[in-house]
Amino acid sequence: MRINIEIKPGIHWVGAVDWNVRDFHGYSTKKGTTYNAYLAIDDKVTLFDTVKGSFKNDLLHCIYKVIDPSKIDYLVINHVEPDHSGSVVEMVDLIKPEKIFCSARGKKALLDHYHKEDWPYEVVSTGQEISLGKRTVQFIETRMLHWPDSMFSYLKEDALLISSDAFGQHWATSERFNDEVDTGELMAHATKYYANILLPYSGLIQKLIADVGKLGLKLDMIAPDHGLIWRKDPLQIVQAYDVWSKQIPKRKALVIYDSMWNSTQTMAKAITDGLVESGIHTQLLDLRCNHRSDVMTEVLDAKAVILGSSTLNNGMLPKMADMVCYMKGLRPASKIGAAFGSYGWSGESVKLLNAALEDMKMKIAHPGVSLQFVPRHEDLKKCVDLGRQIAVAINEEVKAG
Numbered sequence: 052m053r054i055n056i057e058i059k060p061g062i063h064w065v066g067a068v069d070w071n072v073r074d075f076h077g078y079s080t081k082k083g084t085t086y087n088a089y090l091a092i093d094d095k096v097t098l099f100d101t102v103k104g105s106f107k108n109d110l111l112h113c114i115y116k117v118i119d120p121s122k123i124d125y126l127v128i129n130h131v132e133p134d135h136s137g138s139v140v141e142m143v144d145l146i147k148p149e150k151i152f153c154s155a156r157g158k159k160a161l162l163d164h165y166h167k168e169d170w171p172y173e174v175v176s177t178g179q180e181i182s183l184g185k186r187t188v189q190f191i192e193t194r195m196l197h198w199p200d201s202m203f204s205y206l207k208e209d210a211l212l213i214s215s216d217a218f219g220q221h222w223a224t225s226e227r228f229n230d231e232v233d234t235g236e237l238m239a240h241a242t243k244y245y246a247n248i249l250l251p252y253s254g255l256i257q258k259l260i261a262d263v264g265k266l267g268l269k270l271d272m273i274a275p276d277h278g279l280i281w282r283k284d285p286l287q288i289v290q291a292y293d294v295w296s297k298q299i300p301k302r303k304a305l306v307i308y309d310s311m312w313n314s315t316q317t318m319a320k321a322i323t324d325g326l327v328e329s330g331i332h333t334q335l336l337d338l339r340c341n342h343r344s345d346v347m348t349e350v351l352d353a354k355a356v357i358l359g360s361s362t363l364n365n366g367m368l369p370k371m372a373d374m375v376c377y378m379k380g381l382r383p384a385s386k387i388g389a390a391f392g393s394y395g396w397s398g399e400s401v402k403l404l405n406a407a408l409e410d411m412k413m414k415i416a417h418p419g420v421s422l423q424f425v426p427r428h429e430d431l432k433k434c435v436d437l438g439r440q441i442a443v444a445i446n447e448e449v450k451a452g
Contacts, residue, residue: 055116061092065113067106079342083223094184097125104137128153129215131160157200210271220278230283246351251382253296298384300354308359309338309368314393321431325438338370343377358404362394375407388413391420416444
């Protein structure tokens with residue numbers, strides 16, 4: 052997209068839309084993403100972030116519609132991850148900024164990535180302010196949201212928060228604002244983004260929300276570095292982050308499985324029957340059909356995670372091993388778990404899955420069910436009973452708060 056979009060008087064979106072990206076380091080981006088950058092026209096013309104290296108020309112086209120890039124005075128780097136700083140070397144060479152504002156960790160990351168010792172770095176910290184002329188920019192460090200270098204830039208007179216990777220979504224659209232798209236779809240993308248990127252930092256997000264509240268910032272607009280800008284009721288996404296970061300689960304169970312010759316799948320269906328007849332909202336998720344990042348989105352508000360895999364080579368099936376590794380890194384909290392699976396002769400999968408659930412600090416609510424080859428009718432009763440027992444555990448845990 053190369054259209055000049057003024058998000059506030061004198062402040063322009065100058066980013067890029069990536070319609071074609073389908074994988075973002077393991078996260079499925081079925082509808083692409085955007086790399087947002089913002090340009091403030093003032094006594095000191097300031098560019099906030101750049102874009103992924105391959106989209107440098109999109110950034111330049113957008114800037115040229117507003118001003119000659121050589122007239123840019125300041126560059127603010129809120130986050131050094133290459134999808135936001137990948138074109139920074141070429142942009143610094145072109146605009147020759149007077150100052151490059153970044154956090155202390157940001158300077159280190161820029162040096163580690165681009166090895167430019169002679170850039171005009173200006174290190175800033177939380178609460179520090181700079182004047183652009185008519186505007187004042189206040190910086191807020193947001194370490195580990197989701198890199199150590201991350202920070203927000205708050206334009207006080209515009210009540211505009213440029214929020215880096217927080218409050219974003221991976222969604223390529225021709226629209227730029229939240230009130231121009233379907234709210235349900237927008238929140239679905241925002242939920243997935245949180246579950247797959249920010250979930251491990253939920254405790255820090257709770258602290259950040261409290262700290263920002265103490266600062267008393269007026270928020271008229273939130274402009275993240277991915278996806279739509281929150282123009283209408285921007286606090287809705289802050290409130291959503293508050294809920295998600297508390298990780299309060301619903302009466303919801305996920306039966307997540309991979310199966311070799313359908314015996315584990317048959318078990319999964321029987322477990323689901325036991326949960327559903329007990330009144331638990333349940334989703335049956337075959338890893339051959341559901342991407343790991345979509346499964347993690349469902350994990351966000353689930354109370355029970357029930358994992359099933361056939362045994363292969365004394366281990367679990369590869370898709371389940373992948374799912375376990377991915378989920379473990381995202382550290383979901385306040386869950387109960389159980390395992391099940393079929394086997395031919397060795398039968399290690401259930402033991403391994405229970406160990407993985409314990410590693411993720413999940414409470415094992417049932418020792419699990421392991422069945423050899425094709426389950427008989429009486430075997431499936433054990434699976435239905437597993438579902439029923441998990442339902443009891445869910446109800447007890449939710450009731451206890």
